[in-house]
Amino acid sequence: MLYSTSTQFYDRLSNDLVQLRESGVNYDVSIEVGKEDASIYKVHSNILQSRSPYFNKKFNEITSNDDHVKLLKLPNISANVFDVVIKYIYSGKFSLEKLENSVILDLLITSNELELDELVEHLQSHLINNCASFLSQKFVQIYQTIYKVKNLEGFCNNFISKYPDTIFESENFHSLPEDALISILKRDDLQLKEGKIWEYVIQWGKAKNPNLPISLDKWTNDNFLSLKETLKQCLPHIRYFSISGEDVVEKVYPYQQLLERQLFSDITIKLVTPTKPISSLVLPPRKISNTIPTGISNIMTNEHALEISSWIDRKETPYIENNPYEFKLLVRGSRDGFDIKTIFNICDKVSKTVIILKVKDTGEILGGYNPLEWENNNDQWKKTNESFVFSLKTTNMKNSILSRALDYNSTVYSTPSNLWLSFGIALYLKGNLKTEKKCFCEISTEYPKPIRSSELISSLSLFSVEEYEVFKISPRK
Known part of the structure; x- marks a missing residue:
């Protein structure tokens, strides 16, 4: 030896x-x-x-x-x-503990200037993965500050690629500089449908022309020419032939005067006879990731979403593709806050929700499905045999664990006055999920199969979370 x-x-x-x-x-x-x-x-x-x-x-x-x-x-x-x-x-x-986000951003700029590559990579990763709310709120100012800094322009674009909704839906989006918007439109990995990108570009152009009539019916040729002039550098980067037929009819046709005649003709031809050759340049479709469900989760993969959907439908074999449900993101800790009260405020009167959380230090992905409504102003213990708790498969966990509710106990506890919610005691969440270590999983009569290891349950191991998300589950249209 x-x-x-x-x-x-x-x-x-x-x-x-x-x-x-x-x-x-x-x-x-x-x-x-x-x-x-x-x-x-x-x-x-x-x-x-x-x-x-x-x-x-x-x-x-x-x-x-x-x-x-x-x-x-x-x-x-x-x-x-x-x-x-x-x-x-x-x-x-190096520790980021107790540092304000603005200081961390200054650290990134300074580390880049001093060519501390290891630190730059670490800070970029931290800001993108943990400070989405801060970055989206201050994005325009941040972009203008560091976009043209050598080696950091990719940082801004990577953030936009990962969290497009938080940027394009920001109240500051319309003040984004033209060159910044163009750099975004050029990205192959922008995680948005092309019809939605077209809508945002039109919104940005209208904001630059505040005197345009509100009603499109009242637009003159000069109005369309003004908007076309404003967007002349942006329009070439739209992937027109990736826009769905429905979006072309509803969103592109009303603004057809913005497009060159040949391009508009080719768009129409492709809708009617897709195999017919055209002369316009066809940009490649964007590389929309298929590893994340609709709503763009920071925690679960598309495989996870399919598995949860199969549990909802009580399928013995998990769905492999064509998820029958849409996962609409309602709450995200890094964006909306980690207090339990935030969940009750946003999800009040919302039914059929899944909460997903990533446990700090262990990397476990735990969660629960509640078919009933959450109530912001009402402490209640509710009974349902359609709810379940789970632990999802990760690199450290070979198989997911599902534990369904029994039908004779109160299985979903909603207590906003005490800042906690739980699925029996199988999954108990309280206070600030990130800063307070008050969450736990325990042996439960309501959910007989434990979703954590026996060591962690027997010792009543308390935990906090790195991130959590709540999704509304709806049948896919």
Whole structure:
């Protein structure tokens, strides 16, 4: 048997380097950060140069003073941001805990400027996956700030690709610069139907022409020409031949004067005789992901959605394709907030809902289906044998677990006054699902099959969540 003789002491190394920086012993660089009330950092060039190509280049360009110290000013970087960066450079450790989203965004811009690639990747991933609400609310300002920053334009576009609705439905969407909108329209992975993209482009163009009549019946040729001129750089990036026939008739035909005559003729020809050759350029259809259900989930895959649908229909064999149900996103924690009260407020009087949550630290995906209405102002214990709880298959869990309700117990507890909801005690959710660790699963007479491991249930292991979503389940039209 072979034994490894290699031992790693990274924590000790990290702590020693942090102490070296804090002591300032043998420093040879003085960095002045900020404009007013600037902060001074006494650091070691060898460490910074080995960690950052930016500092490697800068320090080679700077001549030392009489005290053998190089001076560098970074007035556009705040002290609180640089403090996080310099700790990362020396220790290799980094925590986003207790940092405001605006500070995290500044950290991303600073890390990119200092060419800290590892940190840039980490921050981009965190913002896109955990700060969707913040990014969508401030998107136009953010886009204008960092879109033209080298290496960060993709960050904005990747966010839009993943969360198109939160951007296009934003009240700030109409103030998006033209070049930004065009860069979005060029993306092959924009997760929207082409007819919807056409609608948004028309809305954006109308907002740039506030004097256009509200009723299309009152538009003149000059009105159409004005809108066409506004959109002349955007229109070539619409994938016209990917628009459904219904959307062409309802959404494109009313604005046919915006299109060149040949293009409009070819669109019509393709609807009537799809195999007939046309002369217009046919852009490839966008690559709409088939790994996520309608509503674009951050947690479950299309396979998960099909499995849940089969449980609703009590199918012994899961659906493989052609999901009979539409999953309409109602609530998302990272977008709407993690308080239980948020669920009751948004889902009041809504029936046939699925709640999905990703457990922090373990990565488990748990959830429950409630065929009955949630009630915002009424504490109730309700009986139904159509509800169920589940744990979905993940990379760490080979098979999903389904536990159906028995018909002789109260199976769905709705208690908005105490900020908790539950499916018996098989799945109990309380308070702020992210910041408070009050959720649990326990052995339940209402749902006899446990959805978590016996160790976690026997110890009544409390958990919080990374993300949760609530979907309205409706028959697909």
